[in-house]
Amino acid sequence: xxxxxxxxxxxxxxxxxxxxxxxxxxxxxxxxxxxxxxxxxxxxxxxxxxxxxxxxxxxxxxxxxxxxxxxxxxxxxxxxxxxxxxxxxxxxxxxxxxxxxxxxxxxxxxxxxxxxxxxxxxxxxxxxxxxxxxxxxxxxxxxxxxxxxxxxxxxxxxxxxxxxxxxxxxxxxxxxxxxxxxxxxxxxxxxxxxxxxxxxxxxxxxxxxxxxxxxxxxxxxxxxxxxxxxxxxxxxxxxxxxxxxxxxxxxxxxxxxxxxxxxxxxxxxxxxxxxxxxxxxxxxxxxxxxxxxxxxxxxxxxxxxxxxxxxxxxxxxxxxxxxxxxxxxxxxxxxxxxxxxxxxxxxxxxxxxxxxxxxxxxxxxxxxxxxxxxxxxxxxxxxxxxxxxxxxxxxxxxxxxxxxxxxxxxxxxxxxxxxx
Amino acid sequence: xxxxxxxxxxxxxxxxxxxxxxxxxxxxxxxxxxxxxxxxxxxxxxxxxxxxxxxxxxxxxxxxxxxxxxxxxxxxxxxxxxxxxxxxxxxxxxxxxxxxxxxxxxxxxxxxxxxxxxxxxxxxxxxxxxxxxxxxxxxxxxxxxxxxxxxxxxxxxxxxxxxxxxxxxxxxxxxxxxxxxxxxxxxxxxxxxxxxxxxxxxxxxxxxxxxxxxxxxxxxxxxxxxxxxxxxxxxxxxxxxxxxxxxxxxxxxxxxxxxxxxxxxxxxxxxxxxxxxxxxxxxxxxxxxxxxxxxxxxxxxxxxxxxxxxxxxxxxxxxxxxxxxxxxxxxxxxxxxxxxxxxxxxxxxxxxxxxxxxxxxxxxxxxxxxxxxxxxxxxxxxxxxxxxxxxxxxxxxxxxxxxxxxxxxxxxxxxxxxxxxxxxxxxxxxxxxxxxxxxxxxxxxxxxxxxxxxxxxxxxxxxxxxx
Numbered sequence: 001x002x003x004x005x006x007x008x009x010x011x012x013x014x015x016x017x018x019x020x021x022x023x024x025x026x027x028x029x030x031x032x033x034x035x036x037x038x039x040x041x042x043x044x045x046x047x048x049x050x051x052x053x054x055x056x057x058x059x060x061x062x063x064x065x066x067x068x069x070x071x072x073x074x075x076x077x078x079x080x081x082x083x084x085x086x087x088x089x090x091x092x093x094x095x096x097x098x099x100x101x102x103x104x105x106x107x108x109x110x111x112x113x114x115x116x117x118x119x120x121x122x123x124x125x126x127x128x129x130x131x132x133x134x135x136x137x138x139x140x141x142x143x144x145x146x147x148x149x150x151x152x153x154x155x156x157x158x159x160x161x162x163x164x165x166x167x168x169x170x171x172x173x174x175x176x177x178x179x180x181x182x183x184x185x186x187x188x189x190x191x192x193x194x195x196x197x198x199x200x201x202x203x204x205x206x207x208x209x210x211x212x213x214x215x216x217x218x219x220x221x222x223x224x225x226x227x228x229x230x231x232x233x234x235x236x237x238x239x240x241x242x243x244x245x246x247x248x249x250x251x252x253x254x255x256x257x258x259x260x261x262x263x264x265x266x267x268x269x270x271x272x273x274x275x276x277x278x279x280x281x282x283x284x285x286x287x288x289x290x291x292x293x294x295x296x297x298x299x300x301x302x303x304x305x306x307x308x309x310x311x312x313x314x315x316x317x318x319x320x321x322x323x324x325x326x327x328x329x330x331x332x333x334x335x336x337x338x339x340x341x342x343x344x345x346x347x348x349x350x351x352x353x354x355x356x357x358x359x360x361x362x363x364x365x366x367x368x369x370x371x372x373x374x375x376x377x378x379x380x381x382x383x384x385x386x387x388x389x390x391x392x393x394x395x396x397x398x399x400x401x402x403x404x405x406x407x408x409x410x411x412x413x414x415x416x417x418x419x420x
Numbered sequence: 421x422x423x424x425x426x427x428x429x430x431x432x433x434x435x436x437x438x439x440x441x442x443x444x445x446x447x448x449x450x451x452x453x454x455x456x457x458x459x460x461x462x463x464x465x466x467x468x469x470x471x472x473x474x475x476x477x478x479x480x481x482x483x484x485x486x487x488x489x490x491x492x493x494x495x496x497x498x499x500x501x502x503x504x505x506x507x508x509x510x511x512x513x514x515x516x517x518x519x520x521x522x523x524x525x526x527x528x529x530x531x532x533x534x535x536x537x538x539x540x541x542x543x544x545x546x547x548x549x550x551x552x553x554x555x556x557x558x559x560x561x562x563x564x565x566x567x568x569x570x571x572x573x574x575x576x577x578x579x580x581x582x583x584x585x586x587x588x589x590x591x592x593x594x595x596x597x598x599x600x601x602x603x604x605x606x607x608x609x610x611x612x613x614x615x616x617x618x619x620x621x622x623x624x625x626x627x628x629x630x631x632x633x634x635x636x637x638x639x640x641x642x643x644x645x646x647x648x649x650x651x652x653x654x655x656x657x658x659x660x661x662x663x664x665x666x667x668x669x670x671x672x673x674x675x676x677x678x679x680x681x682x683x684x685x686x687x688x689x690x691x692x693x694x695x696x697x698x699x700x701x702x703x704x705x706x707x708x709x710x711x712x713x714x715x716x717x718x719x720x721x722x723x724x725x726x727x728x729x730x731x732x733x734x735x736x737x738x739x740x741x742x743x744x745x746x747x748x749x750x751x752x753x754x755x756x757x758x759x760x761x762x763x764x765x766x767x768x769x770x771x772x773x774x775x776x777x778x779x780x781x782x783x784x785x786x787x788x789x790x791x792x793x794x795x796x797x798x799x800x801x802x803x804x805x806x807x808x809x810x811x812x813x814x815x816x817x818x819x820x821x822x823x824x825x826x827x828x829x830x831x832x833x834x835x836x837x838x839x840x841x842x843x844x845x846x847x848x849x850x851x852x853x854x855x856x857x858x859x860x861x862x863x864x865x866x867x868x869x870x871x872x873x874x875x876x877x878x879x880x881x882x883x884x885x886x887x
Contacts (some may be wrong), residue, residue, distance in 0.1 A: 017781035021683025024676040028700045028751050038718055039710070218591045225588035233664055243595045248802070248872040249865065250809025252836050253602060256861040257703045259604030259843065267486050282598050289595070315581045343707025346836070348812035350843050379713045379816060387717065394710050401705060 023129045039398070043391025049180040050140040051132035052106065056086050056114055058124045068123050079115045091165050095197040101162050107134040107193040132178060137192040137385040139166060143175060146384065183392065187358045188369060188377070192385025196311035196376075197393050198216060199360045201367030203273050203353070204342060210277025210364060211341050215284050216334050220323075222285075223292035223330075247286040255350030263351060271352040271367040274334065279351060280341040287336040295329025296322060300419050309337045330410035343397065345372040371397045421548060425478060426554060432559060433471045435462035440570065457577035465576045468583050469566035474559050481551055489543050490514055497536040573644035586723060590850035602855060607864060609858030616852050617653050622859065625654020627835075630842060630853045653856050655863070657822040661739070661832035665814060666807040668743025668828060669750055673803055676747075678756025678796070684755070685762040686784055697756070701715045704752040710814030715745040720817055723829075732829060737819040740828040746813050757876070761795030766886055798878035811836040835860050 001008075056319040060066075062081045065073050080115030084103065091204055093099045118124050138157050141147040143166075153160050169175035190222045222243075258279040261266050268275050299322045305318035353373045361368035369377065371393060378390040441463035448455045455462075492508050497517065504510045513533075519525035520537040525599070529537075570576065577681055614622070629652050680700060684693050720741040725735030734740075765788050773783040789796070819831025842857040 010782070014779045014781045016468055017784070018683070018687055020508070021679045021687055024679035025683055025700065028678055028680060028703065028748070028755075029750050030698065032699060035706070035710075038714065062453055218594055221588050221591035222594065225585075225592045228594070229585060229588060239592050239595055242599050244876065245869060245872060246595055247596055248805060248868060249602065250811070250836070250868055252809065252811045252839055252863050253606070253861055255600050255843075256839070256858060257598075257605050260609065260858070261601050263489070266483055267490070282601075286595060313577065313581060315584065339705065343709070345709040346815075346840065349840055351702075354844060372707050375707075375709045375713060376812065376816065379716060384878050390713060393494065394713065397707060398710070401707070405705065 005228070018364050036398075037393050039277050039391050043393075043395045045144045045146070046183060046392035047180050047390040048144075049182065049324050050135040050143045051176055051178045052135050052139075053174045053176070054086065054131055054133050055090065055128055056082065056117075056131050057084065057089075057128040058082060058118060060125055060188055063125070069309060071119070074115070074119055077115075077120040079111050079118070080397040081262065083111055083114055091168070093161075098161050101159050102165065104136055105139050107136050108191050109134060109194045118397035132176075133184070134193055135175070135288075137203060137383060138162075139175075140193050142166065143177070144388075145157035148333040148389070183389070187360050188356060188374065189358065192381075192383050192389055195386070195389060197374055197396065199369045200369045200374040200393070201305060201396075202361050203276075204370040204372075206273035206361065206364040206368070207276040207348075207370055208338055208342055209279060210274060211284060212334070212338060214278065215288055215337070218281075219285055219292055219334070219337075220330060223296060224323065225288045225320060226321065227293050227296040228320055229314070243286045243289055247290060247410055251283060251344055252346040252350065254279055255347030257282070258347060258351050269359070269365050269367075271355045273361065273364040273366075273368050273370070275350050276353060276370060277350050277364065279347050280344060283344065283347065284337040284341045287340060288334050291333025291336070292326075292330045295315045295326040295333065295416075298329065299325045299418065325417060335411070337406050339401050339408075341403070342400060345376055347374065364369075370402075421551075422478065422482060425552070426475070429474050429478075429555075429559070431561075433467045436466040436470050436563065439463075440466040444570065453573065454576045456573055461576035461580050462570050464580045465570065465574075466566050468580060469614055470559055470564045472587075473562050474555050477555060477558055478551075480565035481554075484552075487549055489540070489547060492543060493517060493536060495541050497532065498536050500532045502532045502536070503596045512559070513556055544769050562569065565584065574736040588717055602865065606862040607856055609855045610862045612721065612850070613852055613855035613859045617649060617856075621650050621664060622655050624654050624656065625651050626656045626824060627651045628657045630836070630838070630856055636826045639730070649852060653852070653859075655860075656826045658833065658835050658838060658860070660824055661818070661822065662808050662836075664828075665739050665743045665818060666747065666804055669807045670804060672747025672801070673745055673750040673754050673807075674800060677751045677760055677803070680751070681755040681758035681762060682789075684786060686780065686788070697759075700755055701752045703749060706733050706749070708749065708810060708812040709816070711749050712812040713813075715741050715817035719745060727829060732836045734829045735819070735831045737817060737831040738829050739818060739825075740831045742814050742818040743828070745817065745873055746807055746810055749810070749813070750803045750806055754799055757794050757799030757802065757879075758792070761792045761799065761882065763835055764795075764883065764886055765791045775804070794878045794882040798875040798882070801871050801875035801878070805868045808871075809833075809868050813842060815840050838866075 041186055058083060062085060063077045063079070065077050069077070083106075087102050087106075088099065091102055093102050114131065118128065135143065138147070140150060141160075142158060147158070149156070149158070149163060149282070158166070181269070182194050182197045184201075185198045186194055187199035189195035209384075226236065226239065259274060262275050262278060263270055268278075301323050303325065304317050307321045308314070312320065348370055352367075353369055355367055355369075355376060356377075357367050357369055359366070375390055375393050375397065378386040378393065441459045443458040444455060444462040447453070447457070492803070493634070494514055497513055498504075500819070502513055504513055513536075517523060517536045517540050518534060519535060519539050520529060598761055676733075680696075684697060688696065720736045720738060723738060723741055724736045726736045765865055769787050769791055773787045774780075778786070814834045814837045818837055820837065821831065822831060822833045822838075825832060840856045841859050842853060
């Protein structure tokens with residue numbers, strides 16, 4: 001092999017090596033794109049729900065109430081018959097089976113929607129109004145194009161009769177897509193069309209709030225101690241090793257800790273944001289202490305010495321000068337720690353947040369779910385409608401994380417002083 | 421009640437602050453003495469003495485009150501003739517009594533329950549009253565003590581700083597308390613578990629089927645049951661599955677992570693680096709449950725489809741899908757750490773290599789990487805420890821049955837999956853099945869601790885070498 005050939009070979013190797021590096025970065029980037037694209041294409045349809053425009057005549061005989069009936073009487077009244085009568089009038093069904101199929105085009109909450117409309121306007125008795133009733137999950141998915149209607153009838157969840165009526169809806173423009181208020185306002189449900197992340201949002205909010213209230217002060221105080229006051233001795237070393245190790249302990253171990261100490265020993269209420277918040281606080285504490293210490297360390301000694309030189313005590317030099325300068329870094333470290341806590345799932349599963357909770361929690365000691373746990377729960381469900389709900393929940397979760405991370409980056413870039 | 425107490429303590433403290441400040445100010449003017457500290461420090465001093473002892477007392481009391489009341493009530497119920505065989509039934513009766521007291525119980529109430537509910541009300545009352553009395557006593561005592569100190573014109577600033585420093589120290593101790601809590605809670609249940617199941621049966625058993633362990637009470641286990649249990653808790657399939665999935669993950673993460681780390685440290689322009697580094701780190705910020713969802717609903721079925729086209733049977737919960745996605749999650753751990761490590765290799769080493777005519781890639785392969793090797797190995801070990809502790813991806817995408825297999829297309833299970841499966845839903849206390857989850861947790865804790873220790877040592881040693 002001549003010199004030139006060898007050189008060429010070496011240069012080819014160089015190019016190859018460089019290509020491998022670039023290719024691996026591209027693979028990683030590509031994966032981010034695929035993941036986000038996959039979630040968004042599946043989830044974006046969940047923000048709309050399918051509604052069927054229906055005419056409802058409030059028959060006094062069926063409702064068995066008088067004009068000017070009280071709130072309680074209306075709540076007690078049976079709107080189910082009104083619904084059936086009106087539906088059958090509009091779409092004649094041959095027999096009971098077809099009647100059932102007709103009803104199944106609407107969500108389980110359709111009766112309540114009619115009742116709510118009636119409650120809003122007390123003068124409706126004996127009158128007819130047009131209402132947008134929420135469609136059932138099957139119709140919703142069919143209308144959004146997520147459900148194959150080419151399958152033979154016995155393998156479909158939607159019968160031929162239902163398809164005929166659906167086509168009639170489409171032809172007469174009686175079916176449309178509205179903003180899905182249920183998705184944001186409702187708690188969990190077995191029916192995808194009325195299931196929402198309201199409960200999970202509130203639960204996550206309480207958990208993160210408690211986590212912040214516990215972890216932030218303790219982390220800041222601990223890092224001030226370790227960075228500014230701690231003598232160099234065995235105890236300090238031990239504390240430092242401990243913090244580094246805790247930051248690397250798998251999150252599920254914190255779940256076991258919470259189960260044994262918080263639930264079994266102290267007997268705090270299961271499945272609640274309170275326990276979740278404490279567990280997440282213990283978990284994020286070391287993850288906040290590490291960036292807090294780094295930002296304290298970045299404040300140059302001249303600041304401390306200047307303060308000491310004009311007669312401040314050690315405490316005053318730290319709290320009046322060093323801590324305010326380190327605050328942007330501290331805050332951004334805390335926000336990133338909280339963002340991690342917001343996405344944490346495994347420990348929350350162990351403390352019972354997987355319980356099926358329909359109600360929206362009104363306080364941190366009510367049973368509740370949280371956003372990531374809701375993702376886990378819905379992804380285990382068989383109904384097709386939950387796939388888009390799960391993806392939409394992930395979209396919400398990811399957007400919270402993105403906002404939090406942007407705030408953290410902004411804080412650091414805007415307020416942090418560069419010292420050199 | 422507690423909120424009212426905290427509110428009262430706050431009000432007391434705030435008013436004491438203003439009292440202390442103005443009092444010392446006026447005294448110093450009146451008698452023309454030079455104070456040892458600014459007047460506000462006397463105020464702070466009073467605040468700290470008024471609030472800290474009372475709040476600490478309140479916290480400790482609130483932690484122990486429910487436990488103590490529960491044990492008392494269960495005992496009184498037993499004395500009145502309530503019958504319960506184990507802890508679960510006792511808990512149930514206690515919950516009933518509590519519900520009767522709150523007026524939210526709608527079942528039949530017999531005389532025993534009624535009596536116990538009355539006793540419960542009595543104890544709750546007694547405890548609340550004594551709590552309030554004790555807290556006020558503590559506040560009064562500590563305020564009197566601190567007022568006396570102030571009168572002597574003590575060095576209030578120094579005293580305040582000593583107390584605050586103590587507070588700082590206590591905050592840093594929480595990390596140690598957490599570690600102790602983890603060790604205590606894992607050991608406590610694990611010891612119970614190993615008193616039933618031989619530790620060697622656990623460590624070297626090749627069969628994991630805890631659902632067989634439907635034992636009501638570990639203390640009254642029969643010989644036949646014990647024989648049955650002996651090979652229900654074999655750890656080998658779990659560690660095999662865990663290592664297998666972690667191995668697949670590392671097959672993905674190490675080459676991609678290492679090459680991107682090298683590219684970013686050695687080749688990329690500042691502009692490319694500034695854009696691509698944060699985007700790769702997004703991968704570490706995405707919640708693992710999102711990866712789990714993606715692996716279970718998109719990647720798993722995709723692999724099965726592809727497998728069918730080639731005539732292979734691929735389980736939709738395959739080790740391959742879980743491992744692949746886990747590997748992608750871990751890429752940033754490998755890439756940013758190795759990026760850091762490579763960046764800290766001194767430039768002089770590279771310059772020497774260029775001087776004798778080596779190309780850039782030859783320099784990287786033969787000089788930079790060997791020099792950075794301990795650090796790179798450390799970062800890979802950290803990534804391995806992440807992989808074996810990872811839960812959601814494997815729970816959602818790997819599988820539940822413990823198969824001893826090395827076929828990546830079949831489903832396997834991991835330590836973390838089994839912990840979740842055992843502890844989700846209703847658990848029977850004191851059953852070996854529940855306790856086995858804690859034994860698994862302990863094993864996992866020790867394994868990650870060892871890996872992290874080695875990794876941190878390696879990185880630290882390496883850093884010291886070039887600093």
